[in-house]
Amino acid sequence: MSEESTARPAPPGQGAPPPDPPRRRRRTGRRGIDLPLVVLGAMIVLLCAVLIIPLVGLVWAAFGPGEGFGGGEPSLDNFRTVLSSDGLTGTLLRTLALGVGSVVVMLVIAVPLAWLYTRTDLRGKTVILFLAAAKMAIPGFLVALGYIFMFNPSNGIINTWWGELGGSGPLTDVYSLKWIILLQGLDFAGPAFFMLVPTLRVIDVNIEEAAAVHGIPRWRAAVQLLLPIAAPAIAGVSIFFFIVAVEVFDYAGMLGMPARITVLSTLIYQYSQGTTGTPEYGNAAAIGLGMALAIGLIMFGYYRAMRRANQLATVTGKRAAREPIRLSRRGRRAGYGLIGVYALVGVALPVLMLIWASLLPYLRPPSFEALGELSFAAYTDASYDLAEVMPTTLLLVAVVPTAAVAFAACAGWLVTRTTLKGRRGLDVLIMMTLAIPSIVMAVSFLYVGLSTYRWVPLYGTAAFLALVVACRFVATAYRTLHGTMLQVHSELEEAAAVSGIRRGRTFVSVVLPAVRGSLVYAWFWIALLTIRELTITLILSSDGTDVMSTRIFGYSSAGETSLSAALGVIQLGMITVLLIAFCRVARRQSF
Amino acid sequence: GGDAGSGSGPSAGGGKLPSSLKSLSEKASKEGKLRLFVSTDSRTPAHARKLSRALHADTGVNIDITFVSGEPDPSFANKLVQESKAQVAPSIDVFATTPLVVKQLSGAGLIQQVDWGSMEGVDANDIWTQYQGIYIAEIARTVLYNTKAVKAADAPKSLEDLLTDKWRGKIVTAGLPDVFSPLAAGLGVDKMLDFVRRLLEGDRASMASVPTAIRTQVSSGEFPIGYGIRIGESQRAAKAPVDYAPIKVPVVPRAGLVIKGAKNPSAAQLFLYWLNATDEGRKKAFEVLDWPRYTTPGTDLHALAQKAGGVMTADIDWWMNDYEKANRQVAQLLRK
Amino acid sequence: MIELEGVSKSFVQDRNRVPALRGVSLSIGKGEFYVLLGASGCGKTTTLRIVAGLERPDTGTVSIDGRQVFDHTAGTWVGPEERPQAMVFQSYALWPHMTIRQNIAFPLRRGVRRAAKDEVAARVDEALELFRLTEQADRRVTQLSGGQQQRVALARALALRPKVLLMDEPLSNLDAGLRMDLRLELKELSRRTGITCLLVTHDQEEAMMLADRVGIMQGGGIVQEGAPDELYNAPASEFVATFLDHMNLIRSASVTAGDTDGAEITASGQRLRLGPGDHRVGTTLTVGIRPDDVVIVVDPLSGSAPATNLVTGRPIDHHYLGGHFLHRVETPFGLLNVRSPIGPDRFASGTVCLQLPAERLITMASARPAPESAEHGEDEPDRAVPPAGSARQ
Amino acid sequence: MIELEGVSKSFVQDRNRVPALRGVSLSIGKGEFYVLLGASGCGKTTTLRIVAGLERPDTGTVSIDGRQVFDHTAGTWVGPEERPQAMVFQSYALWPHMTIRQNIAFPLRRGVRRAAKDEVAARVDEALELFRLTEQADRRVTQLSGGQQQRVALARALALRPKVLLMDEPLSNLDAGLRMDLRLELKELSRRTGITCLLVTHDQEEAMMLADRVGIMQGGGIVQEGAPDELYNAPASEFVATFLDHMNLIRSASVTAGDTDGAEITASGQRLRLGPGDHRVGTTLTVGIRPDDVVIVVDPLSGSAPATNLVTGRPIDHHYLGGHFLHRVETPFGLLNVRSPIGPDRFASGTVCLQLPAERLITMASARPAPESAEHGEDEPDRAVPPAGSARQ
Numbered sequence A: 001m002s003e004e005s006t007a008r009p010a011p012p013g014q015g016a017p018p019p020d021p022p023r024r025r026r027r028t029g030r031r032g033i034d035l036p037l038v039v040l041g042a043m044i045v046l047l048c049a050v051l052i053i054p055l056v057g058l059v060w061a062a063f064g065p066g067e068g069f070g071g072g073e074p075s076l077d078n079f080r081t082v083l084s085s086d087g088l089t090g091t092l093l094r095t096l097a098l099g100v101g102s103v104v105v106m107l108v109i110a111v112p113l114a115w116l117y118t119r120t121d122l123r124g125k126t127v128i129l130f131l132a133a134a135k136m137a138i139p140g141f142l143v144a145l146g147y148i149f150m151f152n153p154s155n156g157i158i159n160t161w162w163g164e165l166g167g168s169g170p171l172t173d174v175y176s177l178k179w180i181i182l183l184q185g186l187d188f189a190g191p192a193f194f195m196l197v198p199t200l201r202v203i204d205v206n207i208e209e210a211a212a213v214h215g216i217p218r219w220r221a222a223v224q225l226l227l228p229i230a231a232p233a234i235a236g237v238s239i240f241f242f243i244v245a246v247e248v249f250d251y252a253g254m255l256g257m258p259a260r261i262t263v264l265s266t267l268i269y270q271y272s273q274g275t276t277g278t279p280e281y282g283n284a285a286a287i288g289l290g291m292a293l294a295i296g297l298i299m300f301g302y303y304r305a306m307r308r309a310n311q312l313a314t315v316t317g318k319r320a321a322r323e324p325i326r327l328s329r330r331g332r333r334a335g336y337g338l339i340g341v342y343a344l345v346g347v348a349l350p351v352l353m354l355i356w357a358s359l360l361p362y363l364r365p366p367s368f369e370a371l372g373e374l375s376f377a378a379y380t381d382a383s384y385d386l387a388e389v390m391p392t393t394l395l396l397v398a399v400v401p402t403a404a405v406a407f408a409a410c411a412g413w414l415v416t417r418t419t420l421k422g423r424r425g426l427d428v429l430i431m432m433t434l435a436i437p438s439i440v441m442a443v444s445f446l447y448v449g450l451s452t453y454r455w456v457p458l459y460g461t462a463a464f465l466a467l468v469v470a471c472r473f474v475a476t477a478y479r480t481l482h483g484t485m486l487q488v489h490s491e492l493e494e495a496a497a498v499s500g501i502r503r504g505r506t507f508v509s510v511v512l513p514a515v516r517g518s519l520v521y522a523w524f525w526i527a528l529l530t531i532r533e534l535t536i537t538l539i540l541s542s543d544g545t546d547v548m549s550t551r552i553f554g555y556s557s558a559g560e561t562s563l564s565a566a567l568g569v570i571q572l573g574m575i576t577v578l579l580i581a582f583c584r585v586a587r588r589q590s591f
Numbered sequence B: 001g002g003d004a005g006s007g008s009g010p011s012a013g014g015g016k017l018p019s020s021l022k023s024l025s026e027k028a029s030k031e032g033k034l035r036l037f038v039s040t041d042s043r044t045p046a047h048a049r050k051l052s053r054a055l056h057a058d059t060g061v062n063i064d065i066t067f068v069s070g071e072p073d074p075s076f077a078n079k080l081v082q083e084s085k086a087q088v089a090p091s092i093d094v095f096a097t098t099p100l101v102v103k104q105l106s107g108a109g110l111i112q113q114v115d116w117g118s119m120e121g122v123d124a125n126d127i128w129t130q131y132q133g134i135y136i137a138e139i140a141r142t143v144l145y146n147t148k149a150v151k152a153a154d155a156p157k158s159l160e161d162l163l164t165d166k167w168r169g170k171i172v173t174a175g176l177p178d179v180f181s182p183l184a185a186g187l188g189v190d191k192m193l194d195f196v197r198r199l200l201e202g203d204r205a206s207m208a209s210v211p212t213a214i215r216t217q218v219s220s221g222e223f224p225i226g227y228g229i230r231i232g233e234s235q236r237a238a239k240a241p242v243d244y245a246p247i248k249v250p251v252v253p254r255a256g257l258v259i260k261g262a263k264n265p266s267a268a269q270l271f272l273y274w275l276n277a278t279d280e281g282r283k284k285a286f287e288v289l290d291w292p293r294y295t296t297p298g299t300d301l302h303a304l305a306q307k308a309g310g311v312m313t314a315d316i317d318w319w320m321n322d323y324e325k326a327n328r329q330v331a332q333l334l335r336k
Numbered sequence C, D: 001m002i003e004l005e006g007v008s009k010s011f012v013q014d015r016n017r018v019p020a021l022r023g024v025s026l027s028i029g030k031g032e033f034y035v036l037l038g039a040s041g042c043g044k045t046t047t048l049r050i051v052a053g054l055e056r057p058d059t060g061t062v063s064i065d066g067r068q069v070f071d072h073t074a075g076t077w078v079g080p081e082e083r084p085q086a087m088v089f090q091s092y093a094l095w096p097h098m099t100i101r102q103n104i105a106f107p108l109r110r111g112v113r114r115a116a117k118d119e120v121a122a123r124v125d126e127a128l129e130l131f132r133l134t135e136q137a138d139r140r141v142t143q144l145s146g147g148q149q150q151r152v153a154l155a156r157a158l159a160l161r162p163k164v165l166l167m168d169e170p171l172s173n174l175d176a177g178l179r180m181d182l183r184l185e186l187k188e189l190s191r192r193t194g195i196t197c198l199l200v201t202h203d204q205e206e207a208m209m210l211a212d213r214v215g216i217m218q219g220g221g222i223v224q225e226g227a228p229d230e231l232y233n234a235p236a237s238e239f240v241a242t243f244l245d246h247m248n249l250i251r252s253a254s255v256t257a258g259d260t261d262g263a264e265i266t267a268s269g270q271r272l273r274l275g276p277g278d279h280r281v282g283t284t285l286t287v288g289i290r291p292d293d294v295v296i297v298v299d300p301l302s303g304s305a306p307a308t309n310l311v312t313g314r315p316i317d318h319h320y321l322g323g324h325f326l327h328r329v330e331t332p333f334g335l336l337n338v339r340s341p342i343g344p345d346r347f348a349s350g351t352v353c354l355q356l357p358a359e360r361l362i363t364m365a366s367a368r369p370a371p372e373s374a375e376h377g378e379d380e381p382d383r384a385v386p387p388a389g390s391a392r393q
């Protein structure tokens, strides 16, 4: 692979041209070896290997016995079980509605926010960054609980007020699909913001300048010029979150299960609970496999739609670093309005809920009576936990994003910057890993880690954990970088090629620096996700490799909400520190 | 039943272990460490410290206890099994769990042989001989009510009460099989299934996604009645407006196991002995670990059993064999 | 129509503020065709962008069509969308996801100054026709050659029929033929429609041909302004002189004699007569002559040879320019560029005799006289372009 | 040094294959300076990119420095980084995240043809000096003006001391002065170092001045090739004639008489004498004359006025070009462009008498004679540029 990618233009009708003859290699000696390209190739091979593991695990488990992974004849039992589950059509339709709906909610919030952040001179726009990041610190179940306290039909605070004001019946019932969609969409808006910012940021200001001098209003330029140019990235991000939406259990569980609103993630949850408590990986895997196939189809459609995306490159050697154009007064007001609404609905309420929960001995809705019992006791207890989980948590936060971004950058390069046959395959492979339920992924790695333990005793170490979590996030990082790399004009590489710079070196010294802002963004937000990552760490962490998120989850599922919320607040603090560091880096580098 | 004669231990005076355990306690001291799997009922490191101190105060043995928590018992057991196949040293010493998981571990040969019977003060009834386990705690599926929303007099008095129209739409429970299956210990499988079917039909009960949400939603007043979980330790401490309805409810026994290949087998044995056979140990099991036994006075389960006139339970054979079947049948019902 | 008053602008580069414009004032009348001419990096594009509203000046005021669009003190600001303008960018700035036709039609359909529906198609077709793009109209702009892209940019701007048309080197990527045609078109268009045009170029011929008035920029300021022939015939400074048509300069010439016919100067020990003019004996001047105006005296000894202002030099090299040659000749006055149809074969002897006709000699003050340029001489933004006339000889 | 043999290339546009090059063959000797000249969209950039290895031809062979780098049939392919070249892009293609110095140094440090450590600094400094970029050396390239960027691109290419230097309109964004200087530098450099240069331009003067040999491209093929003066004095086709210096064409002129002194032709009922040459009576020709060569006879009735090849016309308009004017005159031969220092005030009468000196008339075959161009006439890639000479008059 590494040699083949030295081919620049695709030779018509055949694969990559033959690798360079060894004769010249020898003649040019050390300089003949494109070391970065070798590393790049190795990284991609490693990535493929690592990504294939859970995929194989998925297939294996899907065709294995219900408990999964056991031996036995391959059978279709799991599919039968899944297909015969009650109301499958309804479940699928609801899941579709949930996926599409939450992606729409997400786009409606994240795209304008990302636009405001990257393409306008809105004062104080950095606050968006804080909002989006803060949201990620809060466990979904707590958010859900907060909204249950507000809007549950029996004694939800707001519903009660509504009743007192003379409204008939509850104002709204939080146990409904529309709330699941709304809250899940809100939840995605933050991550989506982080994925979209890099792409929007690198698009040449010229696009808007040309629009402005021809009398096209800013919003229209944004909608009709910027959006189409960013379309490949936005579509990619949408697909990404569609897949995630199908899998996330927080809201579907907390708000859907009480009202018996079944979606695929509830099914996966039920199967992974099993009848006797032993997870039925097989059934979960069957669903995951179905999803993976669906993703393959979606990606196929994506490619058809984005055929010409590579011609939209706008990062050229020409002047690019311009200040954004000024927003009109009305635009500014609308911008602040949007940020305000997002801050209030998406962030303020959950954050307040988190803090409230951390100060109460047991969880209950806000009231004056409860106010009297606030205490910091939970923080004292939590501080013991901190000492235990910090080393591994910090290690993961340092290693996982770095590894994921490195993998994703290599893969992104292969897919967007070469004409190698089969590069699309890698793209699809990466996206397919999203379809693998986390639990199946974790267990696949558990098996691989254990079966190779005799030769490589990695299993049980923090490094192994980091590798697997990084693998989980490659798709995320990849989605973030893919869009930006598409924006890099091929002339930059061509200029390097005619100057005698080899492809690997060009990648390291031209392509990567050209998108380095995005690398930092991707790194940062994967660090955020790593702090939050749960299932994999839960399953793969063992003695001494406990992390923050598993503690938070553990306490919350044991009903120790105050402890878990206290840890959540601490986590929020960590994220804030990370964010400040990030902002400083971003400012210094003036991306 | 799993009843055990209480207070027969020699340690009433505290600080001393029977002399027959001398060598064990010496070995345990030498090991000085213990890793205890506490399942999903996450206990904090602070708790672990408290427990260590109590153990030391009571027995004079100094053991540094750490908790391992996270996954639910069955999947953790599953992992242990896989690890042992790959010859990875187990990451815990003590596993305290319910019958089905005991069976799973025992089937995989993961349980260390311990001659519990030879230890002074251990009730023979507390020993799951075939499985090398020792009875230490119970999981209870209780009925809770919100004391602000429901007067004590109005609280349901029986499971049947829950099915009346009075509580229609006011009950919260969780849709997991093992929330309901223990009922079969007292009601028999058919009656249990019938109960579940009726409880879940229509809009009678709402389903929380996790059992712990039940008590939060009851204490917050969103639902006056909850079924499926005990009152939380912090709720008890903070006097949350929840109480048990005086209904006889099932308790699932929990046994402690020493894992084969454990790094600290003696400490594990000693610790389990302490939890089971000494008064102080039993008390701390409830106070620190929140692992009560309804036979131990001072625990919430003891009070409930007094109020309701006992608990539903069965002998170990039933738990090991029939319980699993009941579980499957409920699971099937729940998935409908 | 366009008024700039004391406009300055500096950019932040690695924490320093580097001035790009220093107090530029400019006034362009309605329907006028104004051309900014200047060396690379002198601030032409920046000026244009300030007029367009793409850059905010640090000081000064800008008004377009009688309306103040920027005032530093009053805080006035009108966004670029609101200004009655269109612009052609140096880098084209086409919208890459659209076809040529869409690029042209988009502002007409969706802009603030949109046209009636049925008119849009007509105007787009007209613009396509004008810039000979009809055949490719439905091709993506990313598939076009550089010159084609430039034409699309022009078509897009003109189709909007703006009151003010701003152009940043709009013809630099076109071939001579097309360029000449488009120049004629542009000129004709501005005449016919009365559009006020502000064009930036580095091509002197273009400036001369198109402009009603030319402004010469140097180091962030306008150093001379005037009608093309005015500038051409009476450059106010050495910079302007050399910038226009690469004039040869003879420095430190002192006026040694003067009568009614003209003065006589001495430079590098050689005497030259000047054409009529008022020069005080004893002053020091700079004298310039264009490469075209130097006459090569092929046969200096023949009777028909002129007698005055002759100088002998050693030709350094010769460059064919198509029909005529550029000779560089080392003379006592320094290196002179001579453009002439006479080829190097005619003076193979190693020396050549040149005549600098008196009536072709242009005089200017010796030190760089324009106060702006003198002021900025030390730290002009683009020091790379050497001070007037030094490196050009 | 560079050999192209039957190279074709077509691009896919909306499912159609649109030919951009049609069997181009080209041979450039070692140390030669070859210039490709052609209208916008004729395939110049594509040719250059094929030489550079950035585009894969559909057919043909390419070899550089004696080594075959592409052969369609044999499947040979040498990547761009392995070819001993450097290139200047039309859009500069600077690396936006680097400073000027880093842009220049990067290929020297990291490329296949890297230089020794201590040499790198020296070469970078030299390049900076040459292109007058020393002062800005540590600025980000995105902060530079268009012209500055172009110089960086040139500096980067030259610092590499390539065997082959490919340049795509490297001077189009520079002002006249700088452009002239850099032309001289480039020429000097190619002489001194023996670099083989292939330059693409649309500027005829540039081509003439720099080239050892010029190739004129049209519609994806080379229609004429030769030394600058050869092309200038004997264009083989109407296209070449008009493309170079905007020649006036007089079509369908039939030879009506001939003697040893020259032939006589008749076009549009007017008779013209030609200079010496061999023309058979009865053939139909196209006759061309350059705008510079048309003489304005200010006072046609005076005795000193020439007697032959006079034609009267009606001036349409006049354009000042700096020192001289471009007049467009409607005559029986069509619209003639006349470039002359004589201003419009000298013939205000409404008609003007022009002389077309016999020795300045250039004849060429009437139909478009170059087989390539005839062949492709119907579907040349860039139909927008009208067929030779029709729209230019």
Ligand SMILES: Nc1ncnc2c1ncn2[C@@H]1O[C@H](COP(=O)(O)OP(=O)(O)OP(=O)(O)O)[C@@H](O)[C@H]1O
Residues within 6 Å of the ligand: A321, A322, C011, C012, C013, C018, C019, C020, C038, C039, C040, C041, C042, C043, C044, C045, C046, C047, C090, C202, C381, C382, D142, D143, D144, D145, D146, D147, D148, D173
């Ligand atoms: N965004 C920017 N940041 C920093 N410096 C800048 C920026 N834009 C322009 N400059 C500097 O300001 C000066 C004027 O630039 P400008 O683009 O106006 O020049 P120009 O006259 O258009 O030159 P050219 O003919 O080469 O295009 C230059 O020295 C340039 O380097």
Ligand SMILES: Nc1ncnc2c1ncn2[C@@H]1O[C@H](COP(=O)(O)OP(=O)(O)OP(=O)(O)O)[C@@H](O)[C@H]1O
Residues within 6 Å of the ligand: C142, C143, C144, C145, C146, C147, C148, C173, D011, D012, D013, D019, D020, D038, D039, D040, D041, D042, D043, D044, D045, D046, D047, D090, D202, D381, D382
């Ligand atoms: N990537 C591409 N896809 C499709 N068509 C292309 C592509 N590149 C060039 N063309 C077409 O090929 C033809 C030749 O283009 P080329 O860029 O070689 O022209 P050029 O001679 O360099 O013109 P200019 O002087 O305007 O730069 C043009 O018609 C152009 O539209």
Ligand SMILES: [Mg+2]
Residues within 6 Å of the ligand: C044, C045, C046, C090, C168, D145, D146, D147
């Ligand atoms: Mg400019």
Ligand SMILES: [Mg+2]
Residues within 6 Å of the ligand: C145, C146, C147, D044, D045, D046, D090, D168
């Ligand atoms: Mg080109």
